[in-house]
Amino acid sequence: MEIKNFTITKRDGSKDQFSLDKIMSAIVKAFDSVGEPADLATVSKILSHLDMHDDIKVEDIQNQVEEALMREGFYKVAKSFMLYRQQHTEDRETLQKLQFLSDYVESVNAATGSKFDANANVEHKNIATLIGELPKAGFIRLNRRLLTDRIKKMYGKELANEYLDMLAHHFIYKNDETSLANYCASITMYPWLIGGTIAIGGNSTAPTNLKSFAGGFVNMVFMVSSMLSGACATPEFLMYMNYFIGKEYGKDYWQHPDKQADLSLKQRTIDKIITDYFEQIVYSLNQPTGARNYQAVFWNVAYYDKYYFESIFGEFYFPDGSKPDWDGLSWLQKRFMKWFNQERTKTLLTFPVETMALLVDENGECKDKEWGDFTAEMYSEGHSFFTYMSDNADSLSSCCRLRNEITDNGFSYTLGAGGVSTGSKSVLTINLNRCIQYAVNHKKDYLEYLGSVIDLCHKVQLAYNENLKELQDHGMLPLFDAGYINISRQYLTIGINGLVEAAEFMGLKITPNDEYKKFVQGVLGLIEKYNRQYRTKDVMFNCEMIPAENVGVKHAKWDREDGYFVPRDCYNSYFYVVEDDSLSVIDKFKLHGTPYIEHLTGGSALHMNLDEHLSKEQYLHLLKVAAKEGCNYFTFNIPNTVCNECGHIDKRYLKECPHCHSKNVDYMTRIIGYLKRVSNFSQARQEEAARRYYAHAE
Amino acid sequence: MLKYVNTGVVFQEIPDEVTLAINISNCPCHCPGCHSHYLWEDIGLPLDTDAIDAFVAKYGTDITCLSFMGGDADPVGVNQLAQYIHEEYPQFKVAWYSGRLRIPYTVNKADFDYVKVGPYIKHLGGLKSTTTNQRLYKQMDNGQFEDITYRFWRQQSLAV
Numbered sequence: 001m002e003i004k005n006f007t008i009t010k011r012d013g014s015k016d017q018f019s020l021d022k023i024m025s026a027i028v029k030a031f032d033s034v035g036e037p038a039d040l041a042t043v044s045k046i047l048s049h050l051d052m053h054d055d056i057k058v059e060d061i062q063n064q065v066e067e068a069l070m071r072e073g074f075y076k077v078a079k080s081f082m083l084y085r086q087q088h089t090e091d092r093e094t095l096q097k098l099q100f101l102s103d104y105v106e107s108v109n110a111a112t113g114s115k116f117d118a119n120a121n122v123e124h125k126n127i128a129t130l131i132g133e134l135p136k137a138g139f140i141r142l143n144r145r146l147l148t149d150r151i152k153k154m155y156g157k158e159l160a161n162e163y164l165d166m167l168a169h170h171f172i173y174k175n176d177e178t179s180l181a182n183y184c185a186s187i188t189m190y191p192w193l194i195g196g197t198i199a200i201g202g203n204s205t206a207p208t209n210l211k212s213f214a215g216g217f218v219n220m221v222f223m224v225s226s227m228l229s230g231a232c233a234t235p236e237f238l239m240y241m242n243y244f245i246g247k248e249y250g251k252d253y254w255q256h257p258d259k260q261a262d263l264s265l266k267q268r269t270i271d272k273i274i275t276d277y278f279e280q281i282v283y284s285l286n287q288p289t290g291a292r293n294y295q296a297v298f299w300n301v302a303y304y305d306k307y308y309f310e311s312i313f314g315e316f317y318f319p320d321g322s323k324p325d326w327d328g329l330s331w332l333q334k335r336f337m338k339w340f341n342q343e344r345t346k347t348l349l350t351f352p353v354e355t356m357a358l359l360v361d362e363n364g365e366c367k368d369k370e371w372g373d374f375t376a377e378m379y380s381e382g383h384s385f386f387t388y389m390s391d392n393a394d395s396l397s398s399c400c401r402l403r404n405e406i407t408d409n410g411f412s413y414t415l416g417a418g419g420v421s422t423g424s425k426s427v428l429t430i431n432l433n434r435c436i437q438y439a440v441n442h443k444k445d446y447l448e449y450l451g452s453v454i455d456l457c458h459k460v461q462l463a464y465n466e467n468l469k470e471l472q473d474h475g476m477l478p479l480f481d482a483g484y485i486n487i488s489r490q491y492l493t494i495g496i497n498g499l500v501e502a503a504e505f506m507g508l509k510i511t512p513n514d515e516y517k518k519f520v521q522g523v524l525g526l527i528e529k530y531n532r533q534y535r536t537k538d539v540m541f542n543c544e545m546i547p548a549e550n551v552g553v554k555h556a557k558w559d560r561e562d563g564y565f566v567p568r569d570c571y572n573s574y575f576y577v578v579e580d581d582s583l584s585v586i587d588k589f590k591l592h593g594t595p596y597i598e599h600l601t602g603g604s605a606l607h608m609n610l611d612e613h614l615s616k617e618q619y620l621h622l623l624k625v626a627a628k629e630g631c632n633y634f635t636f637n638i639p640n641t642v643c644n645e646c647g648h649i650d651k652r653y654l655k656e657c658p659h660c661h662s663k664n665v666d667y668m669t670r671i672i673g674y675l676k677r678v679s680n681f682s683q684a685r686q687e688e689a690a691r692r693y694y695a696h697a698e
Numbered sequence: 699m700l701k702y703v704n705t706g707v708v709f710q711e712i713p714d715e716v717t718l719a720i721n722i723s724n725c726p727c728h729c730p731g732c733h734s735h736y737l738w739e740d741i742g743l744p745l746d747t748d749a750i751d752a753f754v755a756k757y758g759t760d761i762t763c764l765s766f767m768g769g770d771a772d773p774v775g776v777n778q779l780a781q782y783i784h785e786e787y788p789q790f791k792v793a794w795y796s797g798r799l800r801i802p803y804t805v806n807k808a809d810f811d812y813v814k815v816g817p818y819i820k821h822l823g824g825l826k827s828t829t830t831n832q833r834l835y836k837q838m839d840n841g842q843f844e845d846i847t848y849r850f851w852r853q854q855s856l857a858v
Contacts, residue, residue, distance in 0.1 A: 584706060585707050586760045617714035618709050625760045628759070
């Protein structure tokens with residue numbers, strides 16, 4: 001080995017002067033540790049095997065030392081040297097964790113501090129959220145290993161490597177890799193109604209009255225959510241509650257809610273008792289949860305018009321043989337919405353995420369006029385919720401964006417209503433902007449190239465599915481076994497991100513125009529083609545525009561670093577550009593209308609950002625516009641103002657607190673599906689929120 | 699000849715309607731503190747019946763009302779277009795945001811469903827200010843015009 005004046009590359013990427021002394025002393029230490037003599041001749045011999053060059057990495061030098069020791073027959077010394085290296089690797093990992101810990105403690109909020117998978121549902125950072133953060137890196141490694149082992153078995157090593165390569169180069173992104181559980185589910189509560197929580201590992205028997213319903217429901221949702229990585233929807237919540245209220249106060253309780261129903265000194269009315277239960281359930285479920293890294297459970301509920309109700313629960317029977325009562329439920333749904341809207345002026349309540357299901361006729365009019373009117377009324381009173389509209393009750397959305405094709409409206413005495421059960425087992429997202437740019441830059445047909453990426457995603461998802469089945473075979477998934485989740489009604493989801501950015505790269509204008517429409521249909525139609533191709537009687541695929549709370553920011557950053565065209569710091573999760581002020585409200589409905597969303601079988605929600613509330617008549621008209629354009633899933637998003645000084649909450653978007661006149665105000669908005677304080681989102685997302693265009697009237 | 703610079707779908711200008719606002723240039727009012735300075739020049743595209751047809755073709759029933767924002771240099775021109783809309787497209791309401799103190803006698807008010815009058819006077823504020831000099835009138839079923847300016851003030855305290 002020739003000694004030259006050159007540099008080496010350290011682990012953190014920095015350069016240092018090469019030092020022969022350091023290598024020699026490491027070798028001597030290794031000899032000493034096993035009690036073997038290390039004379040100069042021996043050490044020189046080992047050094048002579050080393051092949052040094054400028055900027056060589058420390059790891060490479062150490063690998064060469066290991067080999068040289070073995071070549072010279074010093075196996076014990078080599079082993080000791082390796083152990084020493086391993087110990088240092090572990091020390092370094094601990095050191096990294098320490099560094100992360102101190103960074104996290106100092107960060108502005110939990111979402112910004114989170115290194116992996118930031119989530120705005122963590123309200124504050126504290127020791128519990130920190131405990132949740134620390135093992136995330138380990139989970140990612142474990143999940144990748146589980147998946148690639150399975151891919152190797154099913155499709156060979158080459159595909160497994162291709163998957164890792166695509167992940168490493170950010171062509172695709174595996175969502176929720178920091179959790180072991182399957183993603184999200186809209187559950188049927190019927191197994192709980194007849195058997196309590198025993199089948200899923202709890203100790204409570206079936207609810208028998210309003211009190212045990214309310215208490216048991218909260219526990220049940222906590223249990224179910226701890227076995228999911230994403231949302232838990234309970235589309236039957238109010239229907240069951242109506243049943244138990246009826247059992248307690250008579251089926252016609254809603255006709256005399258002011259009647260006294262309490263012998264205590266408080267003399268509570270039926271209405272007061274009901275809203276007290278609302279309070280108990282909603283406040284309990286908005287609490288941070290130990291089993292979920294101190295996040296609240298992502299609880300979703302659904303409201304129905306009369307037609308949806310009949311379609312989904314028409315065949316339903318309660319254990320006592322009675323049928324659900326529409327009149328009572330209709331009253332209770334309205335009562336809950338009014339109560340929740342009012343309660344949100346007192347406290348920042350994120351959950352439940354609510355979806356209103358409305359059936360419309362061919363002219364875009366709500367078939368159930370009473371519920372169409374009520375929907376517009378609630379929007380005009382400043383309530384924030386999603387609306388799902390369809391001209392056929394064959395699909396439903398009961399989760400913050402998941403669309404469910406109802407193939408089974410039947411009722412079973414073990415599983416309850418078939419129509420409410422759905423969910424997504426796992427989401428694997430394609431970074432469309434990078435994929436399309438890569439193909440075009442390499443003179444490939446982008447659809448053909450995309451086809452190969454989509455194909456890989458389907459295989460990876462099938463491998464995931466096999467792993468899930470294995471977990472189930474070993475009794476690890478009681479939600480499936482007990483019938484809360486119907487595995488055959490669960491989708492494997494192909495997510496998309498960077499669609500608008502890819503279209504901009506192709507030189508298209510992001511307005512309702514034929515070229516853009518053709519581009520969207522080409523890309524999404526291709527995904528749907530593969531979804532159908534890979535569908536069997538056991539597995540179903542769907543495609544969803546992911547909300548990308550943090551993926552949108554990551555993709556933009558990575559793509560920019562690698563020299564791709566990146567027009568904004570956070571990729572859109574809509575078909576339009578959020579900061580574009582030239583698009584009208586009507587344009588946005590058009591861009592989320594039938595031609596654009598028809599292949600998004602897993603759904604996407606239009607968040608119509610407005611800076612002021614509209615009147616009931618205006619909302620009614622916009623419901624019609626949405627129906628006409630075929631925009632089936634949307635919400636109106638008007639930032640609510642929260643005063644940081646006096647705590648006053650106002651439904652309007654204000655610069656100054658109307659109560660104490662402080663200008664130190666924060667806003668509640670839906671950045672992804674959840675209504676949260678803007679300051680709880682990660683730094684990058686907050687910046688995106690500030691750039692958003694809220695359509696206003698000037 | 700009337701010209702317009704741009705259009706926008708708006709909600710606050712006309713209560714309970716989804717309105718296509720047509721921003722007309724060459725405004726003679728020149729109110730001090732005007733928010734739409736860019737409309738003072740004689741610029742933009744011709745605003746004639748062809749332009750109206752194009753708006754209707756584009757928006758169809760997605761809107762409920764068309765509103766002329768300005769046009770005080772040619773009130774009769776605005777009136778003719780309002781008449782045209784009511785004759786050809788009776789499904790739409792027609793509104794006019796004028797900066798004048800009153801509608802000139804050469805204009806047939808009955809051709810409008812909504813009329814806003816009054817220049818912008820800074821210290822009195824716009825329609826949302828309770829001290830405003832501006833007024834929005836709505837034509838009622840009996841043909842009388844009713845002052846509905848209060849609708850802009852009620853928004854200030856959202857009923858919850």
